[in-house]
Amino acid sequence: MIEIRRFASLGRAEHGWLSARHHFAFGHYREAGRMGWGRIRVWNDDAIAxxxxxxxxxxxxxxxxxxxxEGAISHRDNLGNQGRTEAGDVQVMSAGTGITHAEYNLEPVTTTLFQIWITPDQRGQPPRWGSRAFPREAGAGFVALASGREAEAGGDALPLNADAAVLAAKLAAGGAATASVAAGRMAYLVVARGSVTLNGERLDERDAAAIAGAETLSLVAGGEGAELVLVETAPEG
Structure with missing residues (x-):
């Protein structure tokens, strides 16, 4: 099953300094059928002044x-971690038993980002934070950015305390990529930049697809290329 979710259908909130779109229930936004997807609880599409x-x-x-x-976000927390994560890169914060943090756009331009919340497998774990730069070359297929799956353990992916993986792909114009969702698993795909066809269905920038069951995903980028983010998870725990 693949359900296309257009950007225009997302929940929204305007706070002056922050313009947010919500794929799932968040703040005042509530809609039946959009309370989460597998272990994903939040996927916010934020623009920060x-x-x-x-x-x-x-x-x-x-x-x-x-x-x-686009842009960059600067992180600081009560554990003493601080860092700047720029466009195309990722940071992971495992809140665990508790963490206090701030996230600021210290750039001269608007920063846009996806903020994704995933429920952990184990409670009571120590909090941690990490950030990593990833290759920007087009055509390498999906790369694991963060993962709690054994297959990516010890690799370049940032660790997650969850049965989930965050993957990204950058495709040149007309470039193709494939991914598989195993039976009993779920996935959520968002077009970060450009456009793609997913199994023959066009998705424009910031559109999404909710995927469940055994599915093979065949993706072909549009004329401007595409940047994709895919989260694959176990069902809701």
Whole structure:
């Protein structure tokens, strides 16, 4: 089963400094059938004005992945971690038993990003944060950015305390990629940039596809190329 979810259908919130679109229930946005997908609880598509951001606030028992589309985000937390994650790169914060963090756009331009929350497999784990740059070459297929799956353990992927993987692909114009979703698994695909056809169905920039069951995903980029983010998870725990 593949359900296409157009960008125009997402929930929205406008806060002046922050323009947000919600793939799933968040804040005041509630819609039946969009309360999550597998272990994914939140997928926010945020635009953060220059010189603004999220002041220090706490989290517990959640895996929070940030994928930067444009600009950069600067992180600081009460564990002493700090860093700058720029477009195309990813940061992972495992909130565990508790962490307080701030995320600011210190750039002269608007920063756009995906903020993805995934429920952890085990509660009571120590909090941690990490960030990593990833290759930007087109045509390499899907690359694991963060993962709790054994197959990616010890590789370049940032660790997740969840039965899930965050993958990304960059395709040149007309370039192709494939991915498989195993029986009993779920996946959520969002076009970060450009456009693709997914099994013959066109998805434009920031459109999404919710995928369940055994599916082979065949993707072909449009004339401007495409950048894709795919999260594959176990069903809801």
């Amino acid at each position: 220059p010189g603004t951001g999220f002041d220090p606030h706490p989290h517990r028992e959640m895996e929070i992945v940030t994928y930067v589309r």
